[in-house]
Amino acid sequence: MPLVYAGVCSHAPGIRGRADQADPVARAGLYAAFDAMGDAIRQSGAEVLIVVAAEHFANFFMNNMPSFAIGMADFYDGPIEDATWLGIDNFRAPGHKDLSLRVITEVMQTVDVAYAEEWKFDHGIAVPLSFLTPDYDLPVIPVNINCQGPPLTPLPRAWALGEALRRAADAVPEKVALVGTGGISHWPATPDSGKINEAWDRDFLDRWCRNDKAQLLAYDDTTVYADAGQGGFEIRTFISVSAAAGGAAGTVHFYTPIPIFAVGCTTASYQLR
Amino acid sequence: MSLYYVQKFLYELNRDEDLQTRYLAERLSVLDAYDLTAEETDALVEPDIGKLFHLGVNGQILMHFAALHGIEWQDYLQRMRDGIATHGPVREGVYAVTGYEGTTAHAAQLGQTSGAEPTRDRDDGDAPLQPRRGVR
Numbered sequence A: 001m002p003l004v005y006a007g008v009c010s011h012a013p014g015i016r017g018r019a020d021q022a023d024p025v026a027r028a029g030l031y032a033a034f035d036a037m038g039d040a041i042r043q044s045g046a047e048v049l050i051v052v053a054a055e056h057f058a059n060f061f062m063n064n065m066p067s068f069a070i071g072m073a074d075f076y077d078g079p080i081e082d083a084t085w086l087g088i089d090n091f092r093a094p095g096h097k098d099l100s101l102r103v104i105t106e107v108m109q110t111v112d113v114a115y116a117e118e119w120k121f122d123h124g125i126a127v128p129l130s131f132l133t134p135d136y137d138l139p140v141i142p143v144n145i146n147c148q149g150p151p152l153t154p155l156p157r158a159w160a161l162g163e164a165l166r167r168a169a170d171a172v173p174e175k176v177a178l179v180g181t182g183g184i185s186h187w188p189a190t191p192d193s194g195k196i197n198e199a200w201d202r203d204f205l206d207r208w209c210r211n212d213k214a215q216l217l218a219y220d221d222t223t224v225y226a227d228a229g230q231g232g233f234e235i236r237t238f239i240s241v242s243a244a245a246g247g248a249a250g251t252v253h254f255y256t257p258i259p260i261f262a263v264g265c266t267t268a269s270y271q272l273r
Numbered sequence B: 001m002s003l004y005y006v007q008k009f010l011y012e013l014n015r016d017e018d019l020q021t022r023y024l025a026e027r028l029s030v031l032d033a034y035d036l037t038a039e040e041t042d043a044l045v046e047p048d049i050g051k052l053f054h055l056g057v058n059g060q061i062l063m064h065f066a067a068l069h070g071i072e073w074q075d076y077l078q079r080m081r082d083g084i085a086t087h088g089p090v091r092e093g094v095y096a097v098t099g100y101e102g103t104t105a106h107a108a109q110l111g112q113t114s115g116a117e118p119t120r121d122r123d124d125g126d127a128p129l130q131p132r133r134g135v136r
């Protein structure tokens, strides 16, 4: 079936773990936006949710760092972090091994991906799932892009991954929803945590909504780091969703910098054609 | 320098609750399995969060090591700031290779006056040694 949903959202651990320290109005707005995103995914009739994430040394490390990895398991446990620290109870999310196999096989025709039959979700997936599928009743296929350990996945390859995921989603009989999760500008877990470059974020989101491939791929890591922090490297996940949307235009549903969450909190989606 | 092995130890520690228990009970014998300098071993055993950040440990790994030692979030951020103030810019790793020069220079570069999260007086007492992590 053609892809039924394509969107992006934030995943910062503070969104759950430091919820009590945030401005209540901003937090309520973000949580409502996450809930609306979950509703939209359910209303799309999605039978599986592919999450393109930027995990943070939970499963993949510099001893064998894949540029891309896709999960191929029947279930995924999380969170790998301390449950109290993250503010998310331990869970087991259903996977879809057979569909993973078919998706990976198709993606591999154009993009070399690693696959993983075990994968513990860190906050990069656990935070979005805690809102989008709080009952863990929708099978998940995790996808990872190396946004953490340089040399990082080049942006044009993230684009190619998104195109390959779209091709794979369109080729299977199941209805597939796609969500990319990441920060835009942010400096998470560093002395600059809480710093957010709102102007940079809004410019990025403008490029994302226009789905302007040339403008989205025009970034380089040196300037991204200077303007948007090491968390800005996670734009790869958003860009892969742009590619998967096949030229569709997007809408930002929520954007608010929330410093205690260390990111400009975002939900956005494409109007798929 | 063996930043790779410092981070590899922390990566494995973060994933493995049994290793956390063993480490908190007998730190040096666990660290023996990793190719570390005396400086790195000392910083881990202390734990000296500011020194580890200065050495180049990625915050996405380091924050869980801090949490393991019961260091709360604002204190964790402050210890990194103190580490840079005390030891100088980050020596190696993602923050160094991309030009990280510390919070003040970084904020000025962005036309901002400071980090957006409030700083708090940190508790200089010894970090509690009991793990606070739950079941994975």
Ligand SMILES: [Fe+2]
Binding pocket: A011, A054, A056, A124, A182, A183, A234
């Ligand atoms: Fe992240």
